[in-house]
Amino acid sequence: MRAKPQYPINYKIILVCFFFLFLLFLILRSSFSSPQHSPSPISSIHLENSPNSHDSKDCSSLSLTPTCTKISPSLAHALVHYATLNITPQQTFKEISVSLRVLEKKSPCNFLVFGLGHDSLMWTALNHGGRTVFLEEDKSWIEQIKKQLPTLESYHVTYDTKVTQADELMEIGMREECKVVEDPRFSKCKLALKGLPSEIYDIEWDLIMVDAPTGYFDGAPGRMSAIYTAGLMARNKEMGETDVFVHDVDRVVEDKFSKSFLCEGYLQEQEGRIRHFTIPNHRTRLGRPFCP
Structure with missing residues (x-):
């Protein structure tokens, strides 16, 4: 039988390196596109209850407030x-x-x-x-x-x-x-x-x-x-x-x-x-x- 050719770099190593490069690219893009400081819980509550909010009833999604009602x-x-x-x-x-x-x-x-x-x-x-x-x-x-x-x-x-x-x-x-x-x-x-x-x-x-x-x-x-x-x-x-x-x-x-x-x-x-x-x-x- 004819022996398989020997390549200096294994294909498996190339795939692993490519995967890590792609992951690094995603991390870098996320860090540049997102704000440096994430909003605090208080800011999130303020935004949910502001007049510009599309749905004031969505307060239940906040982690610090299980329920939220707005005064009439x-x-x-x-x-x-x-x-x-x-x-x-x-x-x-x-x-x-x-x-x-x-x-x-x-x-x-x-x-x-x-x-x-x-x-x-x-x-x-x-x-x-x-x-x-x-x-x-x-x-x-x-x-x-x-x-x-x-x-x-x-x-x-x-x-x-x-x-x-x-x-x-x-x-x-x-x-x-x-x-x-x-x-x-x-x-x-x-x-x-x-x-x-x-x-x-x-x-x-x-x-x-x-x-x-x-x-x-x-x-x-x-x-x-x-x-x-x-x-x-x-x-x-x-x-x-x-x-x-x-x-x-x-x-x-x-x-x-x-x-x-x-x-x-x-x-x-x-x-x-x-x-x-x-x-x-x-x-x-x-x-x-x-x-x-």
Whole structure:
């Protein structure tokens, strides 16, 4: 047999050398193309939560944080606002807690508030993801609040009643035309508010709070029409029930009108000066009495 030719360098050695050269090339290229200092864990967290991040929910991939949740903008603004505010909201902690318990179950939802005040940002934050709308009688106050809190959705409302008319309006409210459940725009009852923005009537409200208009002196508009209209909206809802809250029930008008038109049979709770009513819709059950 013919012997194999003898080469001065073995092929196996050449392959091994080539492999190491290729590996060295990869290492050198990586060192030149990557930054000299890798970002710290804090920098990584900052980038994940920055506005430029494409997916803020990707925080779970960080080694130092197994889970990561980002505070909602509305809650963040509310925290800063109330931490720097020297004015105490009109409702007490216990009174606010009554509405909070309902919001915890129903939010995000449609929340209508009669009145625009220092607690408005709080209601918007507690209903994060829902729609919170405020109806205010004072146009200059709306402009003042909007300068501080431009994200709040508010509308100007004109009332043509006075607190001194409360007894007369109570008598009117007892008439048959005021017991008819329908859209307030088409109601024949003098108590129904007909001049609200059209979308206020079109939206199905889950919560309604009556904390306005002004009602602590005789010449003020009073809350007679606001309370009646809130109850009419709740009854006229297509499906489900509506939670209605009335503040300042220590006053005569708020006390009598809430009991008469939101009904004591629908009363769920009273805490301090606030009452909570749960009113079922009347459209799906024909013949349901105005009050149980």
